[in-house]
Amino acid sequence: MSLPKVKQDATDARLSALTLPAGGWADPARKDALSRVQAMGLPNARDEYWKYTRPDTLVSAEVQDAPAIEAHEAPIFGERDRLQVVFVDGVFDAEASDDLAMEGVTIERLADAPDIHWAKDVYGVLETRGQTPVHRPLAALNTAFATDGLLIHVTGKAPKPIHINYVHKGAQSDAILHHVVKVESDCQLTILENGPAAARFNKVIEADIADTGTLHHVRAQGRDHDRRAVTHIFARLGSESTFKTFTLTVNGVLTRNEAVVEFTGDDAKAHIAGACLGDGSFHHDDTVFVTHDAVNCESRQVFKKVLRNGAVGVFQGKILVKPDAQKTDGYQISQSLLLDEDSQFLAKPELEIYADDVACSHGSTSGAIDEDSLFYLRARGVPRGLAEDMMTVAFIAEAVQEIDDESLQDELNERVTAWLARRRT
């Protein structure tokens, strides 16, 4: 089957600007991914899955300029006891990174892992599974062309989190990173991520969580106004495993975060949550696809968006319950707080259920700040701006609370409060 000409041309243009990293165990997976990209073609505005978000600047051969801006504050998570790994414009920074050694975890780099590697059972494998029933060509592009990334094998209870800090310097940097995480039975890890990463960033995480394994993932995407990013997280969950991911996004002209979660073992739990604050030319898209293919699993999607000055927020969330996935508990809520009439929230919640004994619910709302609450706060002497900020933080609290670790909740709330205060003055 051949692609429409426009799509074919755009795909060719992008591919001709990239070179396949050569050598090693990942070779077959990369070549396979490349042929998938060629068969699917890269997304364009006509694709149903990209109805609310224009993919052209994520696909184009050239990168739109995005100068890195001065940070207002020290990087988030910086004060914690953690193992830090730094990438600058997608390039590993050995100087700034900690020693890649921690009890219970083996960390290697995609760019220099030995020839035969455990990761080959995961690399591109979960991404490939995630290509049905919906195509995600930018993830396949990532598998083919990723220049680096971390290969994290969790074989114990990690004593501290791995913190991946993505520094952005070049105004035209185009970074492609691919991480693989394998959590063994009874093992546990928290991954923290932050930073604007690059002018354009394409990132994939594949997380394979064995029976009774636990993975927590908390990230803060932020800062640079003009940066663009498309990220995918593919998670496969074994029995009684737990996966919790939360993303806070502030700033960024275009962000598309996809989470593709598949339950393959019974009694597992996945929480996928996010909050974003957008101002002006900000466009943020959360696209989530949860597949229940096991019994008695629980999935929760909680997304909150605060939008102003014409910012746009998108939520596409789907829960697919396969015929044998009885006793599924699926929940999904997406809400937006529109601070003015120019901002827009576009939501497409979907349930597709083939099992009969399930409890699934979803909801989506959009609204302004509650005037009665605002008056109440002001009548007690809280100035209007501060009162609005308090209500904004309160609005996203329900999503932030999806994070288990309260100190992380607090740290994110502080960031949000500081961001709001800077906007106010």
Add this chain to the structure above:
Amino acid sequence: MLEIKNLHVKLQEEDKQILKGVDLTVEAGKVHAIMGPNGSGKSTLSYVLSGRDGYEVTDGSATLMGEDILDMEVEDRAAAGLFLAFQYPVEIPGVGNMTFLRTAVNAQRKARGEDEMSAAEFLKVIREKAKSLQIDAEMLKRPVNVGFSGGEKKRNEILQMAMLEPKMCILDETDSGLDVDAMKLVSEGVNALRNEGRSFLVITHYQRLLDHIKPDVVHIMANGRIIKTGGPELALEVEHNGYADLMAEEA
């Protein structure tokens, strides 16, 4: 303290006049009560004084300690010493009671050019005051008014008043929804705050509250105006005879 002259107020959205010339002066250190039939404009008066949107002052004035308050922002009126205990306190999910009150106390102090209260000091003071109103620590941690019973909400209003130490306190039906014991508690809370620098305007339907909080002056409001002013005995008269006679007198 509070001087209201010939106050005329209509709804912003529709052509409906609600206050039709209210005259009322509350002296420093005094407690005034307002009674009056449902819909006579009592809450509207309290909202207009505190600056809620949706009303338009078409005539008249209101000053707090000589300062015109009608043009001030809501928060500035609060910092100037005005406090309204709401007839229907608002539930605000996600905003912690403590955080809210500390922010409010310090915002007011800042607006007045005073030093902010430290977290430790705040904690000490609020614990003390909450205890006397029988508000437990767990309630303080909850989001503002969320899941509070009607009576708990009213007690929370009085706690806020005690923390903010306003000059002019307007209590809009603080007694409604309170059981007998809670009414006593709340009244004690209010009485503890009485001093010569602080005034109260107590809106109520029932004489019973006024047994606990003894008013100096009682006003009857009907159809957007104060139709009669007298001593505490006026409240008793209303209790026994209702408003019909008073309104007939007026007409």
